[in-house]
Amino acid sequence: MLSVGQAINAIEYDPVWYYALRSRSPKILFDKWYRFERYAHSTNRVRIEEKSDCSAVFTRYGINGNEPSTPENLLICGLMIALLEAIGCQNLECYMQDNEGNWLKIREDLKFVLPEGTNASAFDIVDTGCWRISWQAFILYQTNSEDFQGEFNFELPPIRPPKNRGKVRKIVQYIANDISRVWKVEDVALEMGYSIRSLQRLLTTSNLNFSKLIRLVRIQSACKMLSREKNSLTAIAFCLGFSDSAHFSRDFKASMGLSPSAYRKSLCL
Incomplete structure (x- = not known):
């Protein structure tokens, strides 16, 4: 499910994801995500706590008594990672907490990994509803997707002086x-x-x-x-x-x- 979230880089043109990938900083991306959840009336959402310019903690929560499921949590986590890497977050790492509160690494070197000393059932012992994502630097990267706006010749009203x-x-x-x-x-x-x-x-x-x-x-x-x-x-x-x-x-x-x-x-x- 984490890997499925990476499909954002392979889907054909879609305006919502196109403009998500145009974000000029992680903070702008997070603001768009909040807008998207409100716009879609999502019953399961993400609370984002920015810890520094290069790290944030993400907590999934439900409204109206809903409880986000593990597959959904993993899908959203994978999608958020893909978006952050696509806009320019370098050397990104992701962690989830085990039952004892220890942060276990699940993402490094552009791939997902099982926490050390665990096996395929690792996600039975971690809280998939909370993740910490950090990156070493942010270098703005504009997607290679078709430039939808391009050099669109906007019609301007009469402007004086010329x-x-x-x-x-x-x-x-x-x-x-x-x-x-x-x-x-x-x-x-x-x-x-x-x-x-x-x-x-x-x-x-x-x-x-x-x-x-x-x-x-x-x-x-x-x-x-x-x-x-x-x-x-x-x-x-x-x-x-x-x-x-x-x-x-x-x-x-x-x-x-x-x-x-x-x-x-x-x-x-």
């Missing part, structure tokens, strides 16, 4: 590269070398504000994603950072004059 246009387009592309992230103005400013004040001033003088910019990227990204029949409306709404499908539909219709479903049908005419 010298701001290139700067705004660069910001738009940066946000679009990971639109599923819940962006804050301070995140964009820090990562693109602006102060918050200077970024807000750039947008204001360009007849924009931060929320308007995010909406522009979301709606134009939605138009592109709706052109793919495999993308469900729920998946698109999640990947674009909307709180729910209803919010996505309202924003899309307000901007485009059509519901997402009607827009998709119009592409086939």
